[in-house]
Amino acid sequence: MSDASGDRPVLVTGGASGIGAATCRLLATHGHPVVVADVHDGAGRAVAAEVNGLFVHLDVGDPEDWSTVLRVATDRFGRLYGLVSAAGVKSEYLIDSPEDEELFARTARVNQFGVLLGVQVVGQHLRAGGEGSIVNIASAAAMPPAQSPDLAYVSTKWGVRGISRTAAKALAPYGVRVNTVLPGLINTPMIAGVAAGDPERVAQISAAIPLGRVGEPDEVACAAYFFVSDQSSYATGAELVVDGGTLA
Numbered sequence: 709m710s711d712a713s714g715d716r717p718v719l720v721t722g723g724a725s726g727i728g729a730a731t732c733r734l735l736a737t738h739g740h741p742v743v744v745a746d747v748h749d750g751a752g753r754a755v756a757a758e759v760n761g762l763f764v765h766l767d768v769g770d771p772e773d774w775s776t777v778l779r780v781a782t783d784r785f786g787r788l789y790g791l792v793s794a795a796g797v798k799s800e801y802l803i804d805s806p807e808d809e810e811l812f813a814r815t816a817r818v819n820q821f822g823v824l825l826g827v828q829v830v831g832q833h834l835r836a837g838g839e840g841s842i843v844n845i846a847s848a849a850a851m852p853p854a855q856s857p858d859l860a861y862v863s864t865k866w867g868v869r870g871i872s873r874t875a876a877k878a879l880a881p882y883g884v885r886v887n888t889v890l891p892g893l894i895n896t897p898m899i900a901g902v903a904a905g906d907p908e909r910v911a912q913i914s915a916a917i918p919l920g921r922v923g924e925p926d927e928v929a930c931a932a933y934f935f936v937s938d939q940s941s942y943a944t945g946a947e948l949v950v951d952g953g954t955l956a
């Protein structure tokens with residue numbers, strides 16, 4: 709198989725917004741056919757149109773949706789070469805929140821089970837083709853020391869690190885790499901509530917980041933692209949923190 713980007717279709721979950729959408733755009737710039745997958749159909753279709761790609765509705769927590777997306781993507785492109793799992797939700801499940809099994813389960817279903825299904829379903833497909841690259845987006849909040857108070861979000865993102873490393877070992881013999889990107893605070897709709905309309909709060913947050921600002925989705929997309937590309941051909945089970953120096 710040729711290593712030209714045009715022969716390497718990549719599926720991006722959470723592709724309708726933020727980091728996922730930026731990753732779709734960057735992959736397309738580099739010539740990759742892109743499958744934009746998301747629960748948010750309108751925004752997903754708009755990104756797919758922009759990158760001349762294919763939109764497929766995908767709820768990452770639904771195994772049947774994964775079978776459909778794989779079938780539709782391979783019908784269109786013949787095969788997949790890569791997966792970037794960027795779909796995610798925050799939960800605001802704090803230590804003194806009411807005990808809420810449903811909120812925890814909902815968070816885990818997207819952030820953790822969704823990533824797990826991706827490495828299983830797409831992993832099996834890539835393994836059969838003898839090459840490929842999977843990139844999971846976790847969070848710098850899943851690195852020590854503890855930073856975020858959101859118990860459900862943080863624990864599911866730690867889970868993503870475990871899934872990536874375990875899958876990396878399982879899939880390495882088949883030429884399939886699995887790596888993880890751990891973003892810090894990034895300017896996407898997910899954090900819109902953090903300091904919306906409050907310049908003082910924005911200044912306070914920025915001052916706590918060594919580079920002095922919140923990151924942009926493109927700056928995380930670059931890290932995801934690095935792991936998709938052959939520039940990272942000897943990296944698997946690796947983790948890249950992109951957080952403006954916060955963990956330094």
Ligand SMILES: NC(=O)c1ccc[n+]([C@@H]2O[C@H](COP(=O)([O-])OP(=O)(O)OC[C@H]3O[C@@H](n4cnc5c(N)ncnc54)[C@H](O)[C@@H]3O)[C@@H](O)[C@H]2O)c1
Pocket residue numbers: 721722723724725726727728745746747748766767768769793794795796797798818822845846847848849890891892893894895896897898899
């Ligand atoms: N923004 C940050 O500061 C930040 C920091 C660290 C990690 N992250 C992680 O980066 C990833 C992307 O987040 P973002 O900031 O771009 O947020 P975002 O809200 O802009 O994008 C998340 C996307 O995931 C999609 N999604 C949600 N549930 C889904 C489901 N069940 N199936 C399919 N798609 C679903 C949403 O529709 C949305 O398009 C997430 O995994 C997030 O946890 C974000």
